[in-house]
Amino acid sequence: MNLERWILVGVIFVTILAIFTLIPRKRAREAWVLLLFLQVITWPAGLFVVEMGWIEYPIQLLKRTNQYNRTSLTFEFFIFPIVAIIFSLYFPNVKRLGAIIYYVCYAGFFTCIEVLLERTTRLVEYHEWTWYWTLITVIISLFLNHKYYLWYKKKLIKVKA
Template identity: 40%
Template structure:
């Protein structure tokens, strides 16, 4: 795939990420913002570790002289999707439904990454596999959700807990 097309894909991801922000309900915007910022901090650290230790690389990327990770993925797309994940999280559902919610988001992010790895120069697996992506997504989604629950522990619309008197 040509480098030019890779850049168009990156632009498309930015546009799609901005559009997703419009689907966050007004009453969940604070939750989404906290999830977005927390996810950025996680992906910044883990992305740097993964690249520096040679697990994967991003041959075509933005800010190539500044950072070896994918700015689009680590700082925009993944955090935005995590914000949406938390805004629509099924708080009152069963554990099975919650796990399926996690699994759906992890799978929905892993499949495009595998396709990008196979057909573009946007990501290249070195010592990485699709299941590594899936598990790392699961762990970081869980960490972000846990942080949001703790951050908003007294606000019942975000968690099952009610306000303390």
């Protein structure tokens, strides 16, 4: 295994560790809803971006998936949805400016990691893509996912009452 695959395995391990340490069992249903909804957003968006040739993921953890689906399965279906779960479950009760800062910090950190990986590894390659597109799409994805979560939570409270 090359360095890039070890990075993917390490990130998956850290993500699994985050699942067990940061997601309370009593909120597992909410976590599943967040995970599935974000995958509905990221799969078509990621597929579109890759098929347009704007971004490429040359190194995949599973080689066979690369011929059928050239998006990053690790990112689109696992890492980013788990980050979005943690984002929404721990969303602070703040006013508008605080929420904007929270969004920008999460998306900014995620964007910095992707840019670092793009510059130092072959895990991701930008063609007609730039860091600010990543920042914008991550913010939009987190926003849509969190709004859906708030709607779901409101409906869940009504059902329990």
